[in-house]
Amino acid sequence: MNLALRDVRRHLPRFVGTAAGLALLFAVVIAMQGIYAGMVDDAKILTRTMGADLWVVQRDTLGPFAEASRLDPSLVRRAAVVPGVARARGYTYAIVQREHEGRTLRLALVGLSWPDDRGAELPLERGRELSRGRGELIVDRTLGLDLGDVLPLGDESLEVVGVTRDTLTSAGDAVAFLSIADWHSVVDASPDEALRLERERARARLLGTELGRSQPWLSELAIDPRWRAPVLPEPPLHAVLVDVAPDASPTEVEARLAGWPDVRVLSTPAQEQVLLDSVVGRAKLQIGLFTVILTLTAMVVVMMVLYTLAVEKTHDIAVLKLLGARRPTIAGLVLQQAWLLGLLAYLVAVGIGAMLYPTFPRRVVLTDEIRFLAPVVIFVVTTGASLLGVAHAMRVDAGKVLEG
Amino acid sequence: MSVSVRGEGLVKRFGRGEAAVRALDGVSIALDDGVIAALLGPSGSGKSTLVKALGLVQLPDEGVIHFRDRVVARDGLAVADLAELRRSHLGFVFQKANLVSFLSARENVEIAARIGGQRDPRARAEELLAYLDVGHRAKAYPEELSGGEQQRVAIARALANRPALVLADEPTAALDKERGRAVMELLRRVAHEQGAAVLVVTHDHRAMDVFDVVYEMEDGRLTGPLARSRDDAHAAAPTSAT
């Protein structure tokens, strides 16, 4: 005959109500851990989805996710011929925010090195990789766009040809993949007036030279919108992604590239670490703090509930002591109720989570670590919280029962 | 006739200085197996304090308590496992039934039998409830039972471990005359049929005929035993114990 269960059965509605309240607290704590794990995972997605072995970035920088990293486009060709390099691709990255059909779309634009990289390795849910060098876009499904939708960005109209899953930045922004050419015309798109001024400047510069003065018709060419090459440099890349050949040593290739004076080479884990440090470093502290506070709150709530339950049972406990009940039996009454409360709350929290987490704006990733630790922590918290109640139960004086 | 419990020179003080009360002021008493004794006395005279002392619940400051010729407490200190003695050999009945509120009638008896190490606690509980005519209320919770039913369940619980000593502190105070009488008769059967030593604190002078011996307390002092037709009582008491 389990006393704790009998008592719970007698006060079932209140017990279940308390467990439900507690479950909400636990669900929030678990969600925060899951959101943090999601952020960590998201931070790695940007590097993971590209599937490169090495990230070549501008010298003395930490790469495009931390700061401006500008590389000359010729670096792709230079890297491609280094012994041990299987493939070198350009990479550009920028966050853009645009109005679209009354919604604000915030997305991270990743430029792919068409035609070497068409997004074949992306986690596609629907649709296909890029098949043309211009005008096509692959987006994360959280953007809410469907295949065939056309998204006007800058001067371009991009058609959605693929939808990926779980491609978010650590800030929760959806990632969109497009060719680097499109990327430049979207991100570097200049307003018409700026272009007109730029061309006027080009014509003035031309007319200031001997050539311009002797060949005035050239100045007409300078302001022709189809003609831009000499005045604008080829736009820079933000990183060059290097795949190491299967039979080559990544460390050797890395050392070779690192010898170049204008670059820095980050292995993929190093690049991931940069993302983690810069983006989730502070969030980690914040979430850790909230977790501790909420866990303590849960502990105090459980403590008060269990203490109240124990105080209400003072008389029953005294009777049991009078009957000669052993101390572990009495302590077990309180302790087992604590565990029961924790178990019930945990199960309800898991149920709440299964229902609610998928609707959260941020990805909630319940890692194995969280799945293992949550019940352990709840067990420890409820055990700790029961101590006040157990102490009360231990202090109850059996002799009191005989009074009156 | 063997002695179940014996107290010698028991003194219990409450408070200090001016306000000090000697609830027990040198009490000696011996309770015999198979005998039901009454403990009378005005309110505040120390009856409950004596019951708690003999029940090993609240030890007196001075004096010696023997249980079955063994010293179990001396001058306020336990010299035996008192909880174990309570578990195995003692049964309590109180003015209020003091049942465990979250256990059914049957479970209240069963838990006592279980704590006392009975082999089949559940069967023991059912048997006792039937013996006390409350078998049909086995599933009811204490708050669903009448005062008389509660008291009978409490007596069943007190008997769960075939106690050598049953202590009852005003067990009929909350009952009407008829039911009070019935409870007293039951306790008498416990002494006479089961061979237990039974001590009953009571105010009820109308039920005196059920007792074999009578003690009286006044200001912490005990007088007695005043044998009430002692020979009749023993003649009426079969010595067999169940």
Ligand SMILES: Nc1ncnc2c1ncn2[C@@H]1O[C@H](COP(=O)(O)OP(=O)(O)O)[C@@H](O)[C@H]1O
């Ligand atoms: N826990 C206690 N603290 C202080 N005084 C007590 C306590 N218990 C009993 N007393 C005092 O001891 C005396 C005897 O009490 P009690 O044994 O309960 O009397 P009775 O049961 O005969 O009415 C009373 O004066 C009472 O006030």
Ligand SMILES: [Mg+2]
């Ligand atoms: Mg009293």
